[in-house]
Amino acid sequence: MAFDDVCVLIPTFNEAPTIGSVVDGFIDRGYTNVLVIDGGSTDDTQTVAAAHGARVIEQRRSGKGQAVREGLEYIDTKYIVLIDGDSTYDPADADRLLEPLFDGRAEHVIGNRLAQLDDEAMSRLNQFGNRLINSAFTMIHGRDFGDILSGYRAFTRDSLEQIRLSADGFTIETELAVAAVKHRIPTTVVPIEYAPRPSDSETNLDPIRDGGRIIHALYSLARRNNPLFYFGSVGGLSILFGSGVGVFVGYEWFVRHISHEALAVVSAFAILLGVQLFMFGVLSDMVVAVNREHTRQVQALATQLRQESTDTTEEASETTDETPEETTTIDAEN
Missing domain, CATH: 3.90.550.10 (Spore Coat Polysaccharide Biosynthesis Protein SpsA; Chain A)
Known part of the structure; x- marks a missing residue:
């Protein structure tokens, strides 16, 4: 260790x-x-x-x-x-x-x-x-x-x-x-x-x-x-709430002949909000996926460049080490 x-x-x-x-x-x-x-x-x-x-x-x-x-x-x-x-x-x-x-x-x-x-x-x-x-x-x-x-x-x-x-x-x-x-x-x-x-x-x-x-x-x-879960969960709850209110409004209208205009507006608004949040989550998830792929490619390129830089430095170091020996040999021959 x-x-x-x-x-x-x-x-x-x-x-x-x-x-x-x-x-x-x-x-x-x-x-x-x-x-x-x-x-x-x-x-x-x-x-x-x-x-x-x-x-x-x-x-x-x-x-x-x-x-x-x-x-x-x-x-x-x-x-x-x-x-x-x-x-x-x-x-x-x-x-x-x-x-x-x-x-x-x-x-x-x-x-x-x-x-x-x-x-x-x-x-x-x-x-x-x-x-x-x-x-x-x-x-x-x-x-x-x-x-x-x-x-x-x-x-x-x-x-x-x-x-x-x-x-x-x-x-x-x-x-x-x-x-x-x-x-x-x-x-x-x-x-x-x-x-x-x-x-x-x-x-x-x-x-x-x-x-x-x-x-x-x-x-x-x-x-x-995970923006799809973050926005989609809230959107799903909004849709469920709106649907529940809508079912109540429909029951009251068809069975008891009682009109609830305000609740109907609330129901429609909640459903539309839920759908919009869900779609926003889908789009955000796509953006995150693309960003992750770009980040992965950049990291891979950075790793490759670091490796190439290291290899170049090692080659330069080896060349520097060999140069004095070659110079000494030439001087000796002269």
């Missing part, structure tokens, strides 16, 4: 009871480049992390997503491991996450907690929410990543430079998963261990509030990645 090429990034906020064991777990396995980005903890998180051998940076703004963005400013390694500081993930699984990156089989690896989940590690409400969100992600974006909310993943720095992260809080994992689909980043999933949170450590996640934010972010991000 090329440990010198890996940086372990740990966003924290009030993780003093657990951050020490997390840092030790990585350093004991040879990952000496451990970076803790702290969101202004009010306990001893920063002191404990530094005492156990981690670099500690206090982020300028709060939020896990902000921590990831700021952390990239201090990382110059080729590979990055992202993990929570709550001691629910096993540092030993880092080798398993990095293996597909080192082998060149992927540029983004997600640790799947749900593959072999212990019932005590996650409440039934959280399990239901995770599976609901993963099912929605698969339906909207067409990829099954198993556990898009996992806080344990690894990626190449080059893959992160392809995307623009904007999430501030716990929606960062969702944004990373959507970006992997949007930019066609080779992504794979590996099963990992997930342990119950230690009793002396308090969670920063609110299942209802943050779950709602994640679902909202998942739907909002579909606007640029």
